[in-house]
Amino acid sequence: MEKSTVYFTDFRCKVGTSQLDKLKKLCIAAGIKDIDMEGKFVAIKMHFGELGNLAFLRPNYAKVVADLCKELGGMPFLTDCNTLYPGSRKNALEHMDCANLNGFNTITTGCQIIIGDGLRGTDDVEVPVENAEYCPTARIGRAVMDADVFISLTHFKGHEATGFGGAIKNIGMGCGSRAGKMAQHNSGKPVIETDLCHGCKRCAKECGSDAITYPEKKAVIDYDKCKGCGRCIGACSFDAIHNPHSNSNELLCRKMTEYAQAVCHGRPCFHIALVQDISPNCDCHGENDAPILPDIGIFASFDPIALDQACVDACLAAEPIRNSQLGDNLAKPEWHCHHNHFMDSNPNVEWEATLDHGEKIGLGTRSYELKRI
Template sequence: MEKSTVYFTNFRCPVGTSQIDKLKKLCIAAGIRNIDMDGKFVAIKMHFGELGNLAFLRPNYAKAVADLCKEQGGLPFLTDCNTLYPGSRKNALEHLDCANLNGFNTISTGCQILIGDGLRGTDEIEVPVVNGEYCKTAKIGRAIMDADIFISLTHFKGHESTGFGGTVKNIGMGCGSRAGKMEQHKSGKPAIDENLCRGCKRCAKECGSDAISYPNKKAVIDYDKCKGCGRCIGACSFDAVYNPNDSANELLDRKMAEYAQAVCHDRPCFHISLVQDISPNCDCHGENDAPILPDIGMFASFDPIALDQACADACLKATPIANSQLGENLAKPDWVCHHNHFKDSNPNVEWEATLDQGEKIGLGSRSYELKEI
């Protein structure tokens, strides 16, 4: 594959300039105006943040992208699909309430907000996965597939199951209906090391399936209920919850790339990723731990694989923050260093599988040229 072009700008702003100005200039330089949006529906896929989490992208960024679309005659809307776990975004009404409480509304963003898979997370369309190996079809929120143009606006951060939550995850997992999310997660399920479990019940609080109980003051997983989402792994402070299937996270990563292929194939797409507030875990948590790395900048590209690769490379070059999950792990005298910030933050992850599979099926290229704006 030929090298793709990824555009980058840092967060430095001289007096008289704002980050919103820089984001718009970045998108224009990256070619967003080359997309014919006149009279067309434009889905802007983002994450509105779980209630209690403060690491999600501010609505100001969404408005900047929506304004660019409207300047080109587009009809933009912000969108996300309902969650698999029962947090504050498990149905469209609660999801919209959550978005509003986190600052996303028609005034702050300049456009409407639609939940892609409907009221109960069942309004989906089955989409073929071109070159799919693990998923021949993908169950995607109908409103997202009804749009003429697709734009992803991503908060790039760490993730307890996939290493990082980047563009491909925002698209693949984020655009899946509830059944689609289950399909991506179902290959691997966690287990409990009873010798390490302290019965603190933190994993049960994070469980999205009510699958964990404590009959003898030790966590027990009901595998008939468990969906394999892995949130309990990230929740445990004592390494008592682990993944016994070494390929589970790799399979999740590869399926996620195939779902992203289904969303993006055969229509105009554009992708933006902001690498800031790089929390160790997903924005689906009802809290956000301290950032593991310093803020880096904004990236944009037509190629989602190149974009994620560029963001990951920038993170791997950054200096870990001492007072963070990553910094504390690296400071442990018995820590076996992976020399990889994502694995040293969450050792069970296999994040490169996402990019490998995406390139393999033609979603994009891991080779890129970085142009700084």
């Protein structure tokens, strides 16, 4: 497979030029105007941020992309699908309220907002997955699949289960309906080491399924309710929770990539990633820890695998921020250094599986040429 082209611009702005100007210039240089959008629905997939989280992308960026689509004759809308956990985005009404409170509305973004899988997260389409090994079909939000053109607008960051949250995470997990998210997460479920449990109830607060109780002041998981998302593992300060399925994070990454394949295959797609506010964990958290790396820039490409690879390479070459989850881990005398920022921030991840599998099934290539704008 030939190298893909990834376009990049940093965040430096001379007086009189804004980051929004640079984003528009980057998208045009990367070829967004080559897409025929005349009279067509254009889904712009992004994350509106959980309430309490401040690391998500500002709506100003979405407006740049939406306005470009309208200039090309398209009918853009912002979209995301409902979550499995009971945060502020578990149904369409609360999801829309969350988006509005975080600054996303028709005035700030220049387009409508549609929750992709409907009111209860059940409005989905079963989509065949080209070259699938794990998910012959994917359950994708209907509004996402009804669009003629698909654009991903991604906040690139760390992630407690997949290592990094990039374009593939935004597309594959983000466009899955609630049933689709369940299918991606069900490859393993955590267990509790009772002797290590302090009964602090932090894990229950993070659980999205109300699956953890404390009948005898020790955490107990109800496996009929548990979805295997792993958020409780990251919440525990005492290493009392772990996943006995050593390949569960790897399987999650591979399934997520196949879901992204289902979303992208057979229609025009374009992908943008802003590598800034690189928090250690997902924007689905109701908080965001300090960035683990400095802001890097904006990337764009027609190839989501090449895009994620370019973002990864830029992050791995960056200097860790000392007062952060990554910096704190590296400063521990007993820390076993992985020489990999994502694994040193969240040691149990298997992030390369995402890129390896994406290349294998034909979603894109890890080989790329970087063009600076």
